[in-house]
Amino acid sequence: MLTSRNLLSLFAGCLLAVLAPAAASAQTPTNDRPSPVAYASVSELNNILAQVRDVAQSIDGDLAKTRIDRWKADAATKRDAQANVESIRRNVKSALPEILTQLNNAPEDLAASFKLYRNLDALYDVFGPLAESAGAFGSKDEYQNLGNDLNALQTARHALGERMQNLAASKESELTRLRNQIRTLQAATPPEPPKKVVVDDTEPPKKPAKKKSAKPKPAVPPAPAPANPQSAPQTK
Numbered sequence: 001m002l003t004s005r006n007l008l009s010l011f012a013g014c015l016l017a018v019l020a021p022a023a024a025s026a027q028t029p030t031n032d033r034p035s036p037v038a039y040a041s042v043s044e045l046n047n048i049l050a051q052v053r054d055v056a057q058s059i060d061g062d063l064a065k066t067r068i069d070r071w072k073a074d075a076a077t078k079r080d081a082q083a084n085v086e087s088i089r090r091n092v093k094s095a096l097p098e099i100l101t102q103l104n105n106a107p108e109d110l111a112a113s114f115k116l117y118r119n120l121d122a123l124y125d126v127f128g129p130l131a132e133s134a135g136a137f138g139s140k141d142e143y144q145n146l147g148n149d150l151n152a153l154q155t156a157r158h159a160l161g162e163r164m165q166n167l168a169a170s171k172e173s174e175l176t177r178l179r180n181q182i183r184t185l186q187a188a189t190p191p192e193p194p195k196k197v198v199v200d201d202t203e204p205p206k207k208p209a210k211k212k213s214a215k216p217k218p219a220v221p222p223a224p225a226p227a228n229p230q231s232a233p234q235t236k
Contacts, residue, residue, distance in 0.1 A: 037107050044163060045107045049100055051156040052120070055149060056092040059127065062145040063089055071137035084130050091123060110171065113164050120157040127153065 063085050068078050099119055103112040131150045135143035 041167075042107050045103070048156060048159050048163060049104060051152070051159065052096070052100060052116070055152040055156055056096055058152065059149045060089055060092050062142075062149055066134065066138065066142050066146070068138070070139075071133075073133070073137040077133070077137065081130060081133055084126050088123065088127055088130070091119070095119065096123075108167060110164070110167060113160065113167065117157065117160050117164060120153065120160065124150070124153055124157060 066085065068081050068085065071078055071081070073081075096119060099112070099116050103109065103116050106112050127146075127150055131143065131146035134146045
């Protein structure tokens with residue numbers, strides 16, 4: 001079983017998506033192809049996936065042969081058991097194969113691994129009480145068949161849980177290595193020289209104010225001379 005501490009550590013690999021490109025770009029050109037997965041890891045996963053497929057097929061076949069209508073139980077118990085049978089069979093024939101394909105395509109993907117583990121855990125929680133009900137109300141063969149399927153499901157779930165713990169520990173170790181590598185690269189990179197900012201607080205010289213030249217006053221035209229009066233005629 002996974003503890004809360006181990007479950008939290010499963011998400012440590014998420015940070016690798018942030019730190020790995022930074023470390024890789026500082027050393028080598030980027031490569032779009034995913035890194036190869038170790039043969040031992042792929043072989044281990046293939047064995048687990050084969051166990052899950054076998055137990056899923058066995059569960060579906062045994063549930064198809066289970067005659068809940070003949071159980072020595074009340075109508076409500078039979079109705080609940082039949083609903084659980086239909087739910088389990090839908091899961092092992094539809095949802096579970098899709099999850100297995102996702103994990104098979106990404107063998108060391110923690111998110112896909114955890115998705116499969118949660119699905120197996122949910123199956124176990126529903127299938128366990130159903131197997132117990134078969135022992136209480138069904139035939140001996142039904143109880144034995146479902147009991148064997150339950151044990152096989154538990155074995156596959158335990159194997160997947162162990163793999164997830166080991167994978168999480170490996171991811172944490174890789175995360176620590178990348179952190180140390182980035183620190184080393186940062187320490188080896190000389191810091192950029194500080195930018196000098198020159199502040200010129202001297203006031204520019206003021207331009208002398210232009211003196212307004214006085215406009216010449218218009219010349220006053222001379223007053224016209226008074227007209228001479230006609231001289232009086234002289235008397236003799």
